[in-house]
Amino acid sequence: MDFAWEELTDDERARHYADWQAGKGLIGGDPRRRPHFDRLPAWGMDRPFVRALALNDNRAANGERFRREVDSLRPLEIEIGFGRGDFLLDRAARLSDSRFVGFEVRTKAVRLALRRLEKGGLENLWLSDDDVRVGLPLAIPDGRVDAMHVLFPDPWWKEQHKVKRLFSPPFVDLLAAKIQPGGYLHFKSDVEQYAALVRHLVSYHPAFGDHCPGLAERVGSYVPTHREHWCRENRMPVWVYFFPRQGKT
Numbered sequence: 566m567d568f569a570w571e572e573l574t575d576d577e578r579a580r581h582y583a584d585w586q587a588g589k590g591l592i593g594g595d596p597r598r599r600p601h602f603d604r605l606p607a608w609g610m611d612r613p614f615v616r617a618l619a620l621n622d623n624r625a626a627n628g629e630r631f632r633r634e635v636d637s638l639r640p641l642e643i644e645i646g647f648g649r650g651d652f653l654l655d656r657a658a659r660l661s662d663s664r665f666v667g668f669e670v671r672t673k674a675v676r677l678a679l680r681r682l683e684k685g686g687l688e689n690l691w692l693s694d695d696d697v698r699v700g701l702p703l704a705i706p707d708g709r710v711d712a713m714h715v716l717f718p719d720p721w722w723k724e725q726h727k728v729k730r731l732f733s734p735p736f737v738d739l740l741a742a743k744i745q746p747g748g749y750l751h752f753k754s755d756v757e758q759y760a761a762l763v764r765h766l767v768s769y770h771p772a773f774g775d776h777c778p779g780l781a782e783r784v785g786s787y788v789p790t791h792r793e794h795w796c797r798e799n800r801m802p803v804w805v806y807f808f809p810r811q812g813k814t
């Protein structure tokens with residue numbers, strides 16, 4: 566299937582912002598329309614699980630504990646769309662002095678990863694099943710994030726699904742707001758044209774520099790995600806970019 570993109574016109578850019586404001590493309594629709602959107606599910610209570618709209622649900626200690634972690638001075642890394650969580654769980658185990666938050670909109674995957682996290686005794690990792698476009702603005706303060714990992718985001722091939730694609734000008738604004746100067750965005754894809762679109766959108770943004778391969782050192786050794794593992798097994802090419810968040814530290 567084809568994945569085509571062209572540089573955005575001013576009108577298209579404006580449409581992306583209008584869609585974003587209207588909450589179009591959120592996976593599963595607007596969470597505020599769901600019943601009990603401001604309450605934690607029973608299975609997530611008093612576990613390292615967070616929903617941004619339920620941060621004030623005081624039937625459990627989740628919100629208070631999460632805020633304390635995020636307000637700590639420890640480095641903070643976020644993975645968006647962690648899937649099975651292989652990269653994230655390994656990274657949290659390696660860097661025990663850092664704090665980690667993973668967003669993955671598939672609740673079932675989050676519950677599986679929560680079990681693995683607890684089995685592994687990890688105490689520096691929080692998981693959320695929020696669509697990151699809702700969770701990140703509400704749960705994470707601006708300028709707090711040292712590293713943002715977006716590994717193999719869904720390309721949403723079909724024209725009518727394009728609105729669900731993560732990368733758009735307002736999404737890049739959001740990343741720029743949350744990553745602190747001196748931090749970086751770590752991106753991978755096995756879809757060449759999606760990678761080209763992302764490189765265009767991110768390096769066009771004044772807060773980011775162009776791909777800087779040297780930043781790979783800051784990731785260091787890692788366990789590949791499920792998708793990256795599949796690409797390796799099947800000898801499929803992968804496009805890997807590291808974008809520095811510019812500005813004064």
Ligand SMILES: C[S@@+](CC[C@H](N)C(=O)[O-])C[C@H]1O[C@@H](n2cnc3c(N)ncnc32)[C@H](O)[C@@H]1O
Nearest residue numbers: 646647648669670696697716717719790791792
């Ligand atoms: C192609 S999969 C890749 C999973 C994993 N990163 C890997 O490399 O194996 C993309 C993942 O992103 C999640 N996802 C897609 N859109 C999302 C969003 N807006 N917020 C949070 N997660 C999202 C999907 O549920 C899916 O698990």
